[in-house]
Amino acid sequence: MSDGKTNAVRLLEKTGAVFTVHTYTVDDGRVDALTVAEKLGVAPERLFKTLVTVGADRGHYVFMIPAANELDLKRAARAAGVKSVAMLPTAALFPLTGYVHGGCSPLGMKKAFPTFVEELAVVHDTIVFSAGRVGMNLEMNPEQLARVTGAFFAPLVRD
Numbered sequence: 514m515s516d517g518k519t520n521a522v523r524l525l526e527k528t529g530a531v532f533t534v535h536t537y538t539v540d541d542g543r544v545d546a547l548t549v550a551e552k553l554g555v556a557p558e559r560l561f562k563t564l565v566t567v568g569a570d571r572g573h574y575v576f577m578i579p580a581a582n583e584l585d586l587k588r589a590a591r592a593a594g595v596k597s598v599a600m601l602p603t604a605a606l607f608p609l610t611g612y613v614h615g616g617c618s619p620l621g622m623k624k625a626f627p628t629f630v631e632e633l634a635v636v637h638d639t640i641v642f643s644a645g646r647v648g649m650n651l652e653m654n655p656e657q658l659a660r661v662t663g664a665f666f667a668p669l670v671r672d
Contacts, residue, residue, distance in 0.1 A: 519618065519621065519644050519645035519646050519649065520611070520618075520620070520621025520622075520645055521618040521619075521620035521621040521643075521644050521645040521651060522534065522644055522645070522651070523621065524620050524621045524661070525620065525651070525653070525661065528661050530653060530657055530661055531653060531654070531657065532651050532652060532653040533639075533651070533652040533653070534644060534649065534650070534651060534652075535553050535641065535649070535650045535651070535652060536648055536649050536650075537549060537552040537553055537648055537649075537650070538552065538648070539647050539648040544615045544647050544648075545615075546560060546562040546580035546581075547580050547581060549580070549650065550580050550641075553641060553650060555641050555652075557579060557580040557581040558579045558580075558581065558633070558637075559579070559637050559639070559640050559641055560579065560580040560640070560641045560642070560650075561577045561578060561579055561580070561630070561631070561634065561640050561641065561642045562577070562578060562579075562580055562642070562643075563575060563576075563577050563617045563618060563619050563642060563643055564576045564577070564578065564584055564600065564617075565600075565601040565606060565609065565610060565617065565626070566584075566586075566589060566593075566598040566599060566600055566601055567598065567599055567601050568590065568593060568595035568596075568597065568598045569590075569595050569596040569597045569598070570595050570596075572593075572595065572626075572627070573601065573609065573626045574589070574593045574595075574598055574626060574627050574628075574629065575619050575622075575626045575627070575628040575629070575664075576589050576592075576628075576629050576630075576631075576669055577619055577628070577629070577630045577631060577634070577642060577664070578631045578669050578670050579631060579633065579634075579670065582631070582670035582671065583670065583671050584600075584669060584670065584671075585668075585669060585670055585671045585672075586598055586599070588667070588668055588669050588670070589629070589669055591667075592629045592665065592667035592668075592669060593627060593629065609622075609623065609624075610622040610623055610624075611623045612643075612645055613647065615643075615647045616643055616644075616645060616646045616647040616648075616649075617643055617645070618642065618643045618644055618645035618651070619642065619658070619662050619664065620645070620651075620661065620662060621645055625662075625663070627663075627665075628662045628663065628664035628665070629664060629665050629666070629667050629669060630655060630658070630659060630664050630665070630666050630667075630669075631666075631667075631668070631669045631670055632666040632667055632668050632669075633670075634655035634666065635655055635656065635666060637655060638654065639652045639653055639654055639655070640652070640653070640654075640655045640658070642658075
Protein backbone atom coordinates (compact mmCIF):
# COMPACT_ATOMS: atom_id res chain seq x y z
CA MET A 514 0.00 0.00 0.00
CA SER A 515 2.51 2.54 -1.11
CA ASP A 516 -0.17 5.21 -1.54
CA GLY A 517 -1.07 4.99 2.17
CA LYS A 518 -4.63 3.97 1.36
CA THR A 519 -6.39 0.89 2.64
CA ASN A 520 -8.76 -1.36 0.71
CA ALA A 521 -11.62 0.34 2.58
CA VAL A 522 -10.55 3.81 1.42
CA ARG A 523 -10.09 2.63 -2.16
CA LEU A 524 -13.55 1.04 -2.15
CA LEU A 525 -15.19 4.23 -0.87
CA GLU A 526 -13.36 6.33 -3.45
CA LYS A 527 -14.52 3.96 -6.19
CA THR A 528 -18.16 4.28 -5.08
CA GLY A 529 -17.99 8.07 -4.81
CA ALA A 530 -19.00 7.96 -1.14
CA VAL A 531 -18.49 10.98 1.07
CA PHE A 532 -16.13 10.19 3.94
CA THR A 533 -13.34 11.61 6.07
CA VAL A 534 -10.12 9.85 7.10
CA HIS A 535 -8.89 10.27 10.68
CA THR A 536 -5.58 9.06 12.06
CA TYR A 537 -4.34 8.60 15.60
CA THR A 538 -1.08 7.59 17.25
CA VAL A 539 -0.54 3.96 18.15
CA ASP A 540 2.95 4.17 19.65
CA ASP A 541 1.54 4.00 23.18
CA GLY A 542 -0.07 0.62 22.38
CA ARG A 543 -3.49 1.86 23.45
CA VAL A 544 -5.80 0.97 20.56
CA ASP A 545 -8.99 -0.27 22.22
CA ALA A 546 -12.18 1.33 20.95
CA LEU A 547 -12.78 3.63 23.93
CA THR A 548 -9.20 4.91 23.80
CA VAL A 549 -9.45 5.47 20.04
CA ALA A 550 -12.63 7.49 20.58
CA GLU A 551 -10.77 9.60 23.13
CA LYS A 552 -7.75 10.06 20.85
CA LEU A 553 -10.00 11.18 17.99
CA GLY A 554 -12.17 13.40 20.19
CA VAL A 555 -15.26 11.41 19.19
CA ALA A 556 -18.08 10.45 21.56
CA PRO A 557 -17.91 6.68 22.27
CA GLU A 558 -21.46 6.23 20.98
CA ARG A 559 -20.29 7.46 17.55
CA LEU A 560 -17.17 5.28 17.32
CA PHE A 561 -18.12 1.82 16.11
CA LYS A 562 -16.06 -1.33 16.42
CA THR A 563 -16.26 -4.05 13.78
CA LEU A 564 -16.69 -7.58 15.10
CA VAL A 565 -16.56 -10.77 13.03
CA THR A 566 -18.42 -13.88 14.11
CA VAL A 567 -19.02 -17.42 12.95
CA GLY A 568 -22.56 -18.76 12.95
CA ALA A 569 -23.97 -22.17 13.82
CA ASP A 570 -24.36 -22.55 10.04
CA ARG A 571 -20.55 -22.00 9.72
CA GLY A 572 -21.17 -18.75 7.89
CA HIS A 573 -19.40 -15.55 8.87
CA TYR A 574 -21.20 -12.40 9.96
CA VAL A 575 -19.94 -8.87 10.61
CA PHE A 576 -21.42 -6.68 13.34
CA MET A 577 -20.74 -3.01 14.05
CA ILE A 578 -21.50 -1.69 17.51
CA PRO A 579 -20.63 1.44 19.52
CA ALA A 580 -17.28 1.44 21.35
CA ALA A 581 -18.67 1.22 24.88
CA ASN A 582 -21.15 -1.57 24.16
CA GLU A 583 -20.95 -5.35 24.09
CA LEU A 584 -22.40 -7.45 21.30
CA ASP A 585 -25.46 -9.40 22.44
CA LEU A 586 -24.82 -12.74 20.75
CA LYS A 587 -28.49 -13.74 20.87
CA ARG A 588 -29.58 -10.50 19.21
CA ALA A 589 -26.77 -10.85 16.67
CA ALA A 590 -27.84 -14.39 15.79
CA ARG A 591 -31.46 -13.24 15.47
CA ALA A 592 -30.41 -10.42 13.12
CA ALA A 593 -28.37 -12.85 11.02
CA GLY A 594 -31.17 -15.42 10.97
CA VAL A 595 -29.07 -18.21 12.47
CA LYS A 596 -29.38 -20.30 15.61
CA SER A 597 -26.28 -18.83 17.24
CA VAL A 598 -23.08 -16.88 16.60
CA ALA A 599 -19.72 -16.87 18.37
CA MET A 600 -16.83 -14.47 18.12
CA LEU A 601 -14.27 -15.47 15.52
CA PRO A 602 -10.96 -16.43 17.16
CA THR A 603 -8.40 -13.62 16.77
CA ALA A 604 -5.97 -15.94 14.95
CA ALA A 605 -8.61 -16.57 12.26
CA LEU A 606 -9.35 -12.88 11.62
CA PHE A 607 -6.50 -12.00 9.25
CA PRO A 608 -6.71 -15.13 7.06
CA LEU A 609 -10.47 -14.62 6.69
CA THR A 610 -10.73 -10.85 6.28
CA GLY A 611 -7.25 -9.54 5.47
CA TYR A 612 -7.47 -7.30 8.52
CA VAL A 613 -5.87 -7.49 11.97
CA HIS A 614 -7.52 -7.14 15.37
CA GLY A 615 -7.99 -3.42 16.07
CA GLY A 616 -7.86 -2.58 12.38
CA CYS A 617 -10.81 -4.52 11.00
CA SER A 618 -13.03 -2.52 8.66
CA PRO A 619 -16.46 -3.60 7.41
CA LEU A 620 -15.25 -2.44 3.98
CA GLY A 621 -12.75 -4.14 1.71
CA MET A 622 -12.53 -7.53 3.37
CA LYS A 623 -11.20 -10.42 1.26
CA LYS A 624 -14.83 -11.52 0.85
CA ALA A 625 -18.08 -9.68 1.53
CA PHE A 626 -19.96 -11.06 4.51
CA PRO A 627 -23.47 -10.24 5.73
CA THR A 628 -23.06 -7.06 7.77
CA PHE A 629 -25.24 -5.63 10.52
CA VAL A 630 -24.98 -2.23 12.20
CA GLU A 631 -26.43 -1.40 15.62
CA GLU A 632 -29.67 0.45 14.86
CA LEU A 633 -28.68 3.34 17.16
CA ALA A 634 -26.19 4.41 14.47
CA VAL A 635 -28.96 6.13 12.51
CA VAL A 636 -29.41 8.80 15.20
CA HIS A 637 -25.98 10.17 14.26
CA ASP A 638 -25.18 12.21 11.16
CA THR A 639 -21.88 10.33 10.96
CA ILE A 640 -20.18 7.42 12.67
CA VAL A 641 -16.48 6.57 12.90
CA PHE A 642 -15.03 3.09 12.30
CA SER A 643 -11.80 1.40 11.28
CA ALA A 644 -10.35 2.17 7.88
CA GLY A 645 -8.62 -1.21 7.79
CA ARG A 646 -5.44 -0.30 9.61
CA VAL A 647 -4.65 0.32 13.26
CA GLY A 648 -4.24 4.09 13.58
CA MET A 649 -6.65 4.99 10.78
CA ASN A 650 -10.42 5.46 10.93
CA LEU A 651 -13.18 6.59 8.59
CA GLU A 652 -16.11 8.86 9.29
CA MET A 653 -19.26 8.76 7.21
CA ASN A 654 -23.03 8.74 7.30
CA PRO A 655 -24.29 5.38 8.63
CA GLU A 656 -26.98 5.05 5.97
CA GLN A 657 -24.42 5.64 3.23
CA LEU A 658 -22.19 3.02 4.87
CA ALA A 659 -25.11 0.58 4.82
CA ARG A 660 -25.66 1.23 1.10
CA VAL A 661 -22.00 0.60 0.30
CA THR A 662 -21.73 -2.57 2.42
CA GLY A 663 -25.27 -3.87 1.96
CA ALA A 664 -25.59 -3.75 5.75
CA PHE A 665 -28.80 -4.02 7.74
CA PHE A 666 -29.62 -2.04 10.88
CA ALA A 667 -30.71 -4.14 13.86
CA PRO A 668 -30.68 -4.10 17.68
CA LEU A 669 -27.34 -5.75 18.50
CA VAL A 670 -26.12 -4.53 21.89
CA ARG A 671 -26.88 -5.63 25.41
CA ASP A 672 -29.35 -3.45 27.25
